[in-house]
Amino acid sequence: MTERGKKSLETSKEVFKLASQHYLGAHEAKRMGKPVTWMTGYDPVELLYAMDIAVVYPENYSALCAVTQVAPKFIEKCESLGYSRDLCSYARNTIGTTFSQDAPFGGLAPPDFLVVARKFCKTHIKWWQVLSRRFNCPLFIIDAPYITGKVEDYHIDHYLAQLEELIAFLEKQTGKKMDYDKLAEVVKLSDRASALWDEIMEMRKNVPCPVGAADILSCMFGIVTLPGTRTAVEFYERLRDEVKERVKNKIGTVPVERFRLTWDNIVMWYNVGLTNYFQKYGAVFVFEGYTMVWSGRLDPQKPLESLAKKYLTPFIELNNRAWSMVELCKQYKVDGAVMHSNRSCKFLSLLQYELKDILMEELGIPSLILEGDHCDGRAYSDAQIRTRIDAFMELLEKR
Amino acid sequence: MYVAGIDIGALTAKSVILKDGKVLAFTVIPSGSDSKETAQKVMDATLSKAGLCLKNVDFTVSTGYGRISVPFADLQVTEISCHAKGAYSLFPTAKTVIDIGGQDSKAIKLGENGKVVDFAMNDRCAAGTGRFLEVMAKALEVKLEDMGDLSLQSKNRAKISSICTVFAESEVISQISRGTPKVDIIAGIHDAIASRVFGMASRVKIEKDLVMTGGVAKNKGVIKALEEKVGFKILVPEEPQIVGALGAAIIAQEKAAK
Numbered sequence: 271m272t273e274r275g276k277k278s279l280e281t282s283k284e285v286f287k288l289a290s291q292h293y294l295g296a297h298e299a300k301r302m303g304k305p306v307t308w309m310t311g312y313d314p315v316e317l318l319y320a321m322d323i324a325v326v327y328p329e330n331y332s333a334l335c336a337v338t339q340v341a342p343k344f345i346e347k348c349e350s351l352g353y354s355r356d357l358c359s360y361a362r363n364t365i366g367t368t369f370s371q372d373a374p375f376g377g378l379a380p381p382d383f384l385v386v387a388r389k390f391c392k393t394h395i396k397w398w399q400v401l402s403r404r405f406n407c408p409l410f411i412i413d414a415p416y417i418t419g420k421v422e423d424y425h426i427d428h429y430l431a432q433l434e435e436l437i438a439f440l441e442k443q444t445g446k447k448m449d450y451d452k453l454a455e456v457v458k459l460s461d462r463a464s465a466l467w468d469e470i471m472e473m474r475k476n477v478p479c480p481v482g483a484a485d486i487l488s489c490m491f492g493i494v495t496l497p498g499t500r501t502a503v504e505f506y507e508r509l510r511d512e513v514k515e516r517v518k519n520k521i522g523t524v525p526v527e528r529f530r531l532t533w534d535n536i537v538m539w540y541n542v543g544l545t546n547y548f549q550k551y552g553a554v555f556v557f558e559g560y561t562m563v564w565s566g567r568l569d570p571q572k573p574l575e576s577l578a579k580k581y582l583t584p585f586i587e588l589n590n591r592a593w594s595m596v597e598l599c600k601q602y603k604v605d606g607a608v609m610h611s612n613r614s615c616k617f618l619s620l621l622q623y624e625l626k627d628i629l630m631e632e633l634g635i636p637s638l639i640l641e642g643d644h645c646d647g648r649a650y651s652d653a654q655i656r657t658r659i660d661a662f663m664e665l666l667e668k669r
Numbered sequence: 670m671y672v673a674g675i676d677i678g679a680l681t682a683k684s685v686i687l688k689d690g691k692v693l694a695f696t697v698i699p700s701g702s703d704s705k706e707t708a709q710k711v712m713d714a715t716l717s718k719a720g721l722c723l724k725n726v727d728f729t730v731s732t733g734y735g736r737i738s739v740p741f742a743d744l745q746v747t748e749i750s751c752h753a754k755g756a757y758s759l760f761p762t763a764k765t766v767i768d769i770g771g772q773d774s775k776a777i778k779l780g781e782n783g784k785v786v787d788f789a790m791n792d793r794c795a796a797g798t799g800r801f802l803e804v805m806a807k808a809l810e811v812k813l814e815d816m817g818d819l820s821l822q823s824k825n826r827a828k829i830s831s832i833c834t835v836f837a838e839s840e841v842i843s844q845i846s847r848g849t850p851k852v853d854i855i856a857g858i859h860d861a862i863a864s865r866v867f868g869m870a871s872r873v874k875i876e877k878d879l880v881m882t883g884g885v886a887k888n889k890g891v892i893k894a895l896e897e898k899v900g901f902k903i904l905v906p907e908e909p910q911i912v913g914a915l916g917a918a919i920i921a922q923e924k925a926a927k
Contacts, residue, residue: 623872630787636786636787639789641792641793649793651793653734654773654790654792654793657734657747657748657749657790658790660745660747661747661748661749661750661785661788664746664747664749664750664785665749665750665784665785665786665787665788668750668784668785669784
């Protein structure tokens with residue numbers, strides 16, 4: 271049995287409308303003769319929004335397919351074409367939808383060109399190359415180096431050179447010049463959305479925590495897909511105000527908050543309701559490593575340089591991830607960690623057994639590791655997962 | 670005071686009745702397709718051995734995958750907490766518990782006073798469980814309960830893949846047709862289970878004393894193979910299969926005393 275998440279906030283209920291406007295809007299843009307691009311999350315979409323290009327996101331779209339419980343048939347379609355079951359289920363779902371007539375929102379609007387970054391995800395490049403052949407359209411690849419330690423000037427220079435190339439590519443594809451005033455404005459809006467997102471995340475440190483995982487996972491839609499738009503800023507202003515009000519009135523997501531938890535890795539999108547299941551133990555998710563990473567402050571005076579800094583932030587680097595997790599667990603007063611060992615994203619999962627030891631040694635925080643997948647629910651076993659959760663909560667109660 | 674623990678597992682159902690903290694009666698039966706019916710059956714059998722009826726029982730704790738379908742239970746507790754409780758009551762020196770049941774295996778790390786501090790379980794795969802042994806016993810045409818003694822006669826253990834129950838079965842069949850002695854194949858099967866379980870249990874960092882519970886602990890061959898891997902003697906209760914139900918009954922005792 272899988273369930274959709276149950277939300278506590280009014281603002282979160284707007285997300286589905288935002289998402290349909292976005293994905294249907296791309297079809298409308300296409301009809302109006304505007305170019306459409308497919309990108310991945312956390313890449314410099316601000317440049318594209320500044321050039322009035324419609325951008326859709328196969329990963330986010332696949333999460334939406336999983337949430338609405340329709341992903342399995344597209345995943346099966348993809349596998350029937352010969353793609354391996356071991357391929358990321360986001361990739362399988364997207365490829366499957368391009369061969370189906372009944373995908374949500376009429377499928378993703380067909381791309382005129384594609385942009386992808388070579389970063390920590392090892393599937394992206396091959397996946398986008400498949401898409402490029404499927405739609406017979408040009409593909410631009412950004413090289414974003416995997417950085418250990420801090421971001422150096424030569425990293426920035428390397429990335430900046432590529433942003434210049436990307437701008438030239440976009441100018442060639444659209445036949446328009448980049449409007450740098452417009453870019454500065456987009457960068458300012460993106461920065462504003464990030465500041466609001468950070469402010470909301472900061473408020474989750476309160477006891478009781480004003481907003482849990484089911485709401486935040488839904489509300490991350492804007493910061494993932496719409497950075498640089500007025501829509502995102504206005505949405506997060508409303509969300510911030512609602513969360514602030516809850517903090518003021520000490521309203522939490524459970525009647526009595528007994529345990530503060532953190533979730534590691536992408537969730538099982540087909541079963542966001544699992545995060546609500548913990549509520550019966552008075553437990554609430556106060557932060558998720560995955561939702562924390564999407565913001566990035568920008569300087570409208572130095573748009574390109576600050577974009578380079580934002581998108582090179584080595585949040586995913588293993589050491590950095592481990593120690594920032596320890597720091598966040600302290601700040602958010604976390605009692606236990608739930609880690610989703612995600613079959614589709616081994617990169618995000620590979621640290622977990624180490625992280626589990628670090629959290630125990632440094633803070634005495636126990637962790638639960640759950641096996642699953644972010645988009646393919648076919649191997650999900652409810653009884654097994656709930657037994658593990660029940661046992662973990664019994665363990666926390668006895669401490 | 671009478672209390673009961675009832676453990677509805679994937680393959681067998683167990684129940685234990687305690688009188689003032691001492692075991693009065695216990696029963697093990699195969700789990701049927703209807704958990705509620707199975708629960709009633711195993712409880713009735715134990716009650717009649719104890720000469721009691723249900724209303725004499727002050728508190729009942731249910732555990733196992735069928736724990737939610739025991740209508741007369743006062744509380745549901747997971748098998749992790751129950752096996753820890755049961756094993757610790759039998760062996761207060763226990764630091765690690767490995768339970769190999771019909772369809773899952775788990776390793777539990779105990780801290781001070783037998784509290785659960787960590788656990789690991791197998792995932793969506795029957796390799797390394799009682800079911801694996803059942804399938805192999807059938808393929809080899811030997812009785813499940815004879816496997817332990819047979820494997821101890823082996824001089825030259827066969828190599829069996831530990832990856833998958835289905836593939837291991839065809840591997841066993843090809844070993845039979847190649848003329849590999851059954852005792853060597855059985856020893857190989859036990860080693861495969863031990864290897865799988867050892868890998869999983871190492872995640873909680875195995876420490877002495879190690880107690881093994883669950884039906885598979887009755888198999889001396891598996892115990893021996895696992896002892897080779899951990900490098901020390903494993904403690905096995907007299908009735909390893911009822912340790913989960915025993916733990917549930919002890920929790921019931923604690924609850925009823927409050």
